[in-house]
Amino acid sequence: MDGTFEAPRYGAGSLADLGPSVLASLGVPGEHDTLGLPPVRRACVLLIDGMGWEALRANRAHAPFLSGLLDGAAPITAAFPTTTATSLTTLGTGCPPGGHGVVGYQVALPGGDRAMNSLRWDPEVDPETWQPRRTVYQRAEAAGVRTAYVADGAFEDSGFTRASARGGRYVPAGDRAALVDAAASVLRSAERCYAFVYHSDLDTAGHLFGVDSPQWRLELGRVDRLAEAVAAALPPDSACYVTADHGMVDISPEGRIDVEGDPDLAAGVRLLTGEARVRQVHALPGARADVLAAWREGLAGRAIVVEREDAIARGWFGPVTPGLAPRIGDVLALAYGDTALVAPEAEPSESRLVGQHGSLTPGEVRVPLLRVAPGT
Secondary structure, three states: OOOOOOOOOOOOOEHHHHHHHHHHHOOOOOOOOOOOOOOOOEEEEEEEOOOOHHHHHHOHHHOHHHHHHHOOOOOEEOOOOOOHHHHHHHHHHOOOHHHHOOOOOEEEOOOOOOEEEOOOOOOOOOHHHHOOOOOHHHHHHHOOOEEEEEEOHHHOOOHHHHHHHOOOEEEEOOOHHHHHHHHHHHHOOOOOEEEEEEEOHHHHHHHHHOOOOHHHHHHHHHHHHHHHHHHHOOOOOEEEEEEOOOOOEEOOHHHEEEOOOOHHHHOOEEEEEEEOOEEEEEEOOOOHHHHHHHHHHHOOOOEEEEEHHHHHHOOOOOOOOOOOHHHOOOEEEEEOOOOEEEOOOOOHHHHOOOEEOOOOOHHHHEEOOEEEOOOO
8 A cells, every 4th residue: 555555455354344254153154254253143243433443542541341352353444435334334235335336425426417425315316226235134134133223213214224234123222321222132132133233422523523632532431331331231142343434533724625625626627526535536528637637736745646447456445346436536535644635615514524534544444343242
């Protein structure tokens, strides 16, 4: 990789490998246990949005339970881009982004003139057509393993949930206590079962205040107690895997580059997608070479700028299914250091965030994989 970047380890230690490995540990035929997980009858994945490996290790004192699991553990990688929509779909399908097609926070729709926010979805886009891969929940249920998706009820009927997690029972749980109760109930509901538990408050604290903030550390302590409570509620012959969808880095106000307002960067651009740490630029017909040159010159020392084909060849998206490549920008700019490529007019809220993610620096791409068993 270039400088401080780290490529996703699809097939060797990534979120794409976690779902199939968990299913294999539950005895689901045809699933490959890349991560070497021991056989169990019941499994839980507790995903803490935004809890990167680097930030967790730097704040061990604020998370004593999780810190006790770090020794002997190693990080896995998120998907690329290192963003919630892409990583949750990668975990939910067991497939890298190039195969499931949710290739960013904002993705170009057919025609290239309009973007869809993958988390908010577009009512005109059918989730099962946009993301046709069978999910790990569907595969588990077909093999007789009961599944449940435990998260805030606001996400239950969303297009994104249908794209990334269809096939299992959705269990609404609005706070930490409800998450613990729901997870325990699901794990005791059948002889073989799989519960996915999602919690987002740490990510919110990081975006608003940064990972180097008292607010983030306070929330990390709460997350630590959540993980400890889930561990205490585990039934026999079970395991819980604590992980995350991405890490996060803090960006100063001086580090924000307005890619909308700079005439050199805006020239020839048809559509901007992605997010502030990884911009995907869709060029006007015939303008790709000029856009590539302008972005490389304008962002020298702040971002790596490559063409779509180069990003695919480097394996950042994994193997790309024919027909899905146009969803990826013609030009990609991966920020590093204290840099965010903001679009204040199109994304006023996102542009002001302190904590950002999406690129492939260690702080963004490395996430924990911590195993908890009954009695831990």
